[in-house]
Amino acid sequence: MSNEIKAIGKIGRKGELYPPKEIREAVKLKPGDKVLYIAKQNKIEVIPLKTFKEALEDKPLVKISINEFEELTEEITNKFV
16 A cells, blocks of 8 residues: 555454444455454554455456466475475
């Protein structure tokens, strides 16, 4: 996100996190969405997770052939066997 948005939220009685509307809208969070929490150095990072369908709709980061994919898969598999 190039434009930083800052806002104050609150913590519920049971520890629920309530990010303000402008934060949820900035990262396109909707009720029921899953997020990854990372805690380090007294900070919490919240990263929205994509559904499998959303991930498939993204443009691929790289283009490889099926043969290249199979070779890479075999190489990775062999490292853990």
